[in-house]
Amino acid sequence: EAGVAQSPRYKIIEKRQSVAFWCNPISGHATLYWYQQILGQGPKLLIQFQNNGVVDDSQLPKDRFSAERLKGVDSTLKIQPAKLEDSAVYLCASSLAGRGEQFFGPGTRLTVL
């Protein structure tokens, strides 16, 4: 079974630029999550989708971050404009609807200069 796919794996941008990350969850997983993991910290949930609807985006900085999952499968997370403090690993995870076990992708490491 293929795991959660993410791209790109690494991205370096300058502050005030925009960036987008892509995630393809495990086939059949209705629930998709985006997490931010700052160096030395545990992952923090940014947004959770159930199919193509948002379940929880309470910790998403909506003035600069946006995410979509238009067809209920893959998802994109965008940051516009980026700040220095956005430097982190952005992890995508997915799970079967109704089950709590989440499976994580390899992450995208973002460096904002």
Add this chain to the structure above:
Amino acid sequence: QKEVEQDPGPLSVPEGAIVSLNCTYSNSAFQYFMWYRQYSRKGPELLMYTYSSGNKEDGRFTAQVDKSSKYISLFIRDSQPSDSATYLCAMSSSRGSQGNLIFGKGTKLSVKP
């Protein structure tokens, strides 16, 4: 007080040692408890998943939950160099698509041959 506290280590042990990793939490609503292992530059992978109090064993790994003390542990028996990674505890108050995982900071473990 943070919701989930985890000693970041680092923790260094000789091969074959028994390793004890711990987390404490403050939210009595947490019912689902997980341990993830994260290798360098990889996404977290689920090791153990337990509900409520009690023990769960899987090979060399044992997870313990003491809800009365708000304390969870992961024991690794006969530790191997391949166990060298960061171990993250995570917990949630609800199962399924509404579950919002709260992670600890992670404990970095090094097992020396």
